Amino acid sequence: MLILTRLLLISGVCVAADLTVNGSVGGTVELPSDLGSLKVEDFQMLRWKFKNIDIAEKLSGQTEVNLHAQFKRRLQLSPDFSLTVRELRLEDSGEYQRLGRKKDGSQISTYTIQLQVYEPITSVWIQPEYTWDPENHSCAVHLVCNSSGGLRPSYTWRMRDQTESSSRLHFFLPPGEGNVTITCTAVNAANQMSSNHTVRCIPTETQPDWKLYLYTAVPAGVSLLCVIIVSLVCHFRRRAKAADTSQEEITTYAVVNKVGRSQSTGLENPVSLYETVGDVNIPEMTVYSTVQKPRPPHSPYIEAL
Template sequence: MLILTSLLLISGLCVAVGLTVNDNVGETVELPSVLESMKLEEFDFLIWMFNGWIIAEMSSGQLKVNLHAQFKGRLQLSPDFSLTVRELRLEDSGEYRRVGRKKGGSQIPTYKIQLHVYGVCVAVDLTVNGSMGGTVELPSALGSLNVEDCLLLRWIFNGSNIAERVRGKNAAYNHPQFQGRLQLSPDFSLTVRELRLEDSGEYQRVGMKKDGLQIPTYTIQLQVYEPITSVWIQPEYTWDPENHTCAVHLVCNSSGGLRPSYTWRMRDQTESSSRLHFFLSPGEGNVTITCTAVHAASQMSRSHTVKCIPTVGFSLCLLKMAVFSVGLVIMVSAVITVHLRERFYRQREPVQGAETEGTAPPGGRL
């Protein structure tokens, strides 16, 4: 079993894309509740949802499972509300969400798990990636055969018939999941429109020729992903007065897509990472940098223009120089003040002496 982990925080939404789990038909998988240090007693309710349907819950301290016919007898809740699914089927592929609300009324972040269940009896001839809301065409891969050579052609999704051609006439089954979204081409390729996450799974093209011989089954594994809906860049600049350059730190983020990879492009250079660090001088002017987020089914880019602008700030050296200068000014001022005071008093002493000698005593004469 292969488990890929990632975390995506969507600004303004209480949704966490947490885990992708891949496993095979017939196996058992445990989907973690990720409640961390919180206990069940702290919650008003906890719910497990599968493609929008409630399949297990905890309410008023009571655990309930098997709330969906598809999983009857195959679900089990652990004491920490982790969900175990036994005897996996192809149709168990899809999106599982753990949601909840604490007794104080505050919701906890939703934890989302994407489960892909693969068949083990039939080899997959082709893997097709699609994006939610998009359209894919699944090729019939008849090779040199013409549809007229076949008595029967049929498309099967996770064990259920969804479309067929019998004796030259096309027909689409009224499968509730695909109602109004399927179309057969003249060569029996199947188009699926307005893709949903639950459309992920195994598609088989089977058939029989007019002479009664079966033609080789063609198996396609379709994976439907959430599209990348937005990309944004977080910039941070630090002016280095010693080297007269700016240290530029950029972080690329995206929302909507599961585990995207990131590529930066600056001038003629590219780098694969979600973070980019480089130095820029004021003389280089405006520099445009583009970040592209990519996953199996979609991609989106965002550009950002950076410019190095020197900023005024005190370094330790400048601070020492300023303190020294202020101290020097104070010392010089003090010396000048003392000197002026001494000179002033020396100039006043002769004048005061002369006035004393020429003054007559009280009642006397000069």
């Protein structure tokens, strides 16, 4: 709880609040009765008011709480008449007053408390961004601290023994510094929460390495050349095979085609098969001479013929 002094204007009279209490939504606060040396038994009447509306009282020994529907089942009185408010809501913010009248009929001073209920901070995270600065040979670090839940929080950075109050942090970190842990703390009136982030500078600047280029380019070029050579060899082999096949077809069917063409053109003296063969310059031989040629020249069989 944070104790502050605040001025309140009631019925045109400027009155200082005795106490300011901060709470978070869903939390619990206790509003002290501040009776001093007096005891509850010394009073004929004790009462709590919220914005001038009765919410709890003790009258002639009888205690009543939850007199207002807004606080139903959320109020509790302690033996010294301190008031506990549970399950806080934003609408619970406002002015609370403790009033009292002693058994002798005298009034005691009114005790005024200002309660402020805030949304609590539920999470904190750091958004980093790094860039390599070649001029400084170091990393330029940009950090942004974010939070959710709380309204208008304040942020504090801690890096080693240094602190800075801001939601953003910018600095340069040399590679030799190693790991550096940075803490961001978000604070509002209800609570505070922290988050850590470790930063390390790793240079990203690289110099061209001609050896690396050479080692990469030479194998790639050799591989490409091999592929081209193999492709050309296969291509020429296919062409040569196709040419041989075509020549074979021409040699086999040339003579027959010649006879066919002669007949189709209606020539009076068609060429016979023997004449066609003669055109190929094959020596004319009879059946007998063809059979007898391989035999010895002085065979009796030849003489008999």
